Amino acid sequence: MALPSQLGFQDAGSPLMEELLHFHDHALMVVFLISTMVLYIIVAMVTAKLTDKLVLDSQEIEIIWTVLPAIILILIALPSLRILYLMDEINDPHLTIKALGHQWYWSYEYTDYEDLGFDSYMIPTHDLTPGQFRLLEADHRMVIPTESPARVLISAEDVLHSWAVPALGIKADAVPGRLNQTTFIVNRPGVFYGQCSEICGANHSFMPIVVEAIPLEHFENWTSLMSEET
């Protein structure tokens, strides 16, 4: 989850988010260098003597400041496009989960092998136990096995919602009457938090998403337990 006053990204939980982090670092370095160059030019111009006021043209510098930005843009665009197509790859998912947005909770359905479905409501602040996070905890978490490609089919039952988990690099709109698909692999066991990312009414801020990644043998135990409960 995000820490208080955190500006940067959360630690990556999936390979896709790792790639996004690396691309972000790369783009930020380019931005830093350009900013440094602009700052240097400003200082140079402010401290320059007022000679050479009648310079009309200079072919060399015109070529430089046309070619250099083109090269910089290519350096940024190539990794960006690579990640864009990487996000659309479908890696033969082992598990399919349906995430449906309602006002104002999420419901998850695991219908691959047995009929398992449950709702996920936010835990109100007064019901939190010590150590739990305000406005982020849910009573039932979406549990997935680690190191297994998973597919989430996202839709909505009433109005627009958006299913987002920043640590996994996932955000997909939940549109009534439409199925949006996203696939991901979680690298490590853990709990990853997200929040609804499309305005959907009064309690839009109070329908969090909690994804819990656990090893496969524990996942099988969990499905059996949840099937008995429901």
Add this chain to the structure above:
Amino acid sequence: MAGEEQENNNNKGFRLLGILDVQNTPCARDAVLHGAGGSLGAGLLHFLTTSRVKRSFDVGFAGFLLTTLGSWFYCRMNNAKVRVQQRRIQDGIKNKIILQRTPHPGSRSEKKEILNRLQNFFLGSCPNLHKILRLFQASRLAHRRVTEVRRRLVYSDSSRSND
């Protein structure tokens, strides 16, 4: 506890020009330090040769840009190679665990390594065992060749029947 430490790191993180977090971004600190060194070196060298102050500052700044970029890309490429190797190793370990105890557990080189180790281990205790091991290897090779020939015959038969 870990969260508090991370929070302290994030709060204390030094950002160059308010943009670049040099402490938490991989390769950033090294790239900026190399750039500073390159800038100093290039500017000083130019000044010593030409005695032109302003132009030396310009050359120094150009040196900073080029050295920072060069160090950044070199470090990032190395990191990317290490990441790819790491993923390959992880997949290899996973495949090894999954394929354990199957009739064909591994690659040819893996079997060769196991046979070599067995040979080296037993040679000391039983001098004639290496002959037995060679016979075993020969029989395995013969079995593999027979299996291959059978597979080819079956494939050619099935392709003839399709025709």
